[in-house]
Amino acid sequence: MNHQYIYASLTRISDLAKREFEVKKLPTKKWATGDYVVCRIIDPGSNTLSLELSNGRMRGVIGGEQVVGALGERYATLEATGTWKKVGKDLKMHVLTGAGLMGKMTSKSAFIPNMIEVSYTGHAFRKNNKLTMDSFVQPTEGMPFNTPVVLFVGTSMSAGKTTSARIVTNLFKSAGYHVVGAKLTGAGRLKDILAIEDVGADAVFDFVDVGLPSSIYPKEDYGIKLRQLLNKISQQNADIAIIEIGASPLEPYNGDVAINAIREQIKCTILAASDPYAVYGLMKAFDIRPDIVTGIASNTLAGKEMVEKLCNVKAMNLIDAKTSPKLKQILSAATGFML
Numbered sequence: 001m002n003h004q005y006i007y008a009s010l011t012r013i014s015d016l017a018k019r020e021f022e023v024k025k026l027p028t029k030k031w032a033t034g035d036y037v038v039c040r041i042i043d044p045g046s047n048t049l050s051l052e053l054s055n056g057r058m059r060g061v062i063g064g065e066q067v068v069g070a071l072g073e074r075y076a077t078l079e080a081t082g083t084w085k086k087v088g089k090d091l092k093m094h095v096l097t098g099a100g101l102m103g104k105m106t107s108k109s110a111f112i113p114n115m116i117e118v119s120y121t122g123h124a125f126r127k128n129n130k131l132t133m134d135s136f137v138q139p140t141e142g143m144p145f146n147t148p149v150v151l152f153v154g155t156s157m158s159a160g161k162t163t164s165a166r167i168v169t170n171l172f173k174s175a176g177y178h179v180v181g182a183k184l185t186g187a188g189r190l191k192d193i194l195a196i197e198d199v200g201a202d203a204v205f206d207f208v209d210v211g212l213p214s215s216i217y218p219k220e221d222y223g224i225k226l227r228q229l230l231n232k233i234s235q236q237n238a239d240i241a242i243i244e245i246g247a248s249p250l251e252p253y254n255g256d257v258a259i260n261a262i263r264e265q266i267k268c269t270i271l272a273a274s275d276p277y278a279v280y281g282l283m284k285a286f287d288i289r290p291d292i293v294t295g296i297a298s299n300t301l302a303g304k305e306m307v308e309k310l311c312n313v314k315a316m317n318l319i320d321a322k323t324s325p326k327l328k329q330i331l332s333a334a335t336g337f338m339l
Contacts, residue, residue, distance in 0.1 A: 005038065006061070008100020009190040010070040010213050012054035014136040016124060021131060023122035028087055031123075034133040034211055035071045037102055039093070039118035040064065046113030052098040056190045061116060068124065069100025070133055072213030074187045075252050080108040080115060091120035099188045101213050133211040140231035147180065147234060147241040148335055149265045153255070153288065154245070155278035160295030161244050162192050164272055166199050167318050169242045171328060173200035175339045180238035182206060184226065184258040185215040186246020196242060203236045205229060215246070215253045222254045226261055240335065241265075259286065268334035270318075273297035276306040283311060291334055292327070294318045 007017045016036065023038050041063050050058040051067065061067075071084035074096040082096045086104035094105040095116040105115055124131040150168055154161045165181070172179045181196030183206040193204040207215050210228040217225070233241055243262065245255045259266075269288060272295030273279045279293055293315040297303045304315035314330070316323045328339040 004066065006051055006059065006065055006067045007054050008067055008069045008095075008098075009052040009054050009056065010072075010100045010133070010188050010208060011036065011068055012190060013133065013209060013211070014131070016068055016131070017054065019126075022125040024125045025120075025122045026130070028091075030130075031071055031084055031087075032132070033072055033084070033217065034213055036068060036124040036131045036133065037071055038066055038068055038121040038124065039095075039102060040066050040121050041116060042092070042119050043114070043117035045116045048113055049116055050098065051095065051100060051116075052190055054190075056194045058098070066121060067095065067100060067118060069095065069102045070213040071103065072096070072101045072188075073103060073216040074101055074214055075216060076187065077251065078109060079112050081106045087120070093118055093120065097187050097189060097214075099190065099213075101187060133208070133213065137209075137211040137228070140228050140235070142227075143231055143234045145230040145234050145262065145265060147236075147238055147265060148267045149241045149243050149262055150268045150270065150331070150335065151259070151262070151266045152242070152244045152270050152272065153259070153282070153290075154272040154295065155274050155282050160272035161246075162195050164270055164294050164318050165242050165244050166195050168270070168327075168331065169196050169201050170199040171324075171331065171339050172240050172242070172337070175337070177239040177337060178202055178237070179240055179242060180204070180233055180236040181242045181244075182229070182233050183244045183246055184229065184262075185253040185255045186244075187214040187216075187253075188212070192244070192246070201242065202238065205232050215258075217254065219254060219257055223257055223261070226254075226258060230261065240337065256286065259288070267336070268292075268331055270294060271313075273307070276303060276310050279307055279311050279313070289313065291330055292316055292318075
């Protein structure tokens with residue numbers, strides 16, 4: 001590995017850490033989502049900030065170090081927003097996620113630390129060709145998507161989707177089933193799909209595998225990428241797919257496109273909610289009736305009772321081991337698999 005650079009986890013589909021490449025500056029009019037870029041850290045931000053490496057480990061940073069990441073966009077309701085399209089003449093931008101998503105920060109919550117600020121050094125090149133995430137995407141054979149799905153959606157980021165998906169993945173694996181995990185939308189972080197792999201998923205995928213740093217992308221083009229991703233999932237011939245829609249379907253991450261693409265295979269929907277009223281809003285907006293509501297809204301008896309009264313759906317705190325028998329019963333009835 002060339003230790004001249006820090007290779008953030010968005011480079012995990014590439015060979016940039018193993019093979020030499022050149023760094024050349026390009027005018028911003030020639031930049032595009034998914035371009036691999038090298039940036040120098042000019043302000044490491046809070047001393048609590050770190051970068052996610054291509055193996056999923058977190059690494060602290062020092063001013064002056066150089067990072068290889070990818071140009072992209074983020075629009076997180078609870079943390080920060082930003083895009084490479086807002087980078088100015090000074091060529092300064094920010095690390096918008098620990099995975100190395102590079103763009104100019106446009107807003108930030110007062111409750112998170114200052115973000116890592118970087119200065120553009122140049123694009124990664126080989127043989128006069130700009131290297132992008134797409135440069136390393138392997139073609140997939142087209143095939144129908146017929147894998148039964150347990151779908152995890154949320155009313156916002158950090159509502160409890162991944163934690164709930166881990167619990168359900170573990171139940172299916174403990175029962176002896178072949179499980180594939182996937183995250184179809186959101187901003188690229190390896191930790192989310194690693195969490196599913198850590199509890200036994202036989203294979204895991206996300207939109208990074210098809211060349212996207214985040215799923216903020218033109219709808220038609222995202223649809224093509226999604227088809228490639230669903231092909232990868234189908235090739236696993238799994239008994240069940242544990243699929244997460246990152247962030248919320250109401251955010252500009254193409255969650256609506258993803259849900260519609262797999263709707264016919266959805267056997268069970270688990271909604272991680274921040275509050276009962278958000279459950280009601282999401283159900284109305286996307287014509288989704290969850291089988292279970294969990295997450296922050298289910299942490300207390302008051303929250304659970306309001307969800308059930310307002311929305312007439314079952315609310316359960318899946319972290320509580322006492323809910324496991326009922327969870328197994330609901331999953332078995334919905335999917336046809338005995339747990």
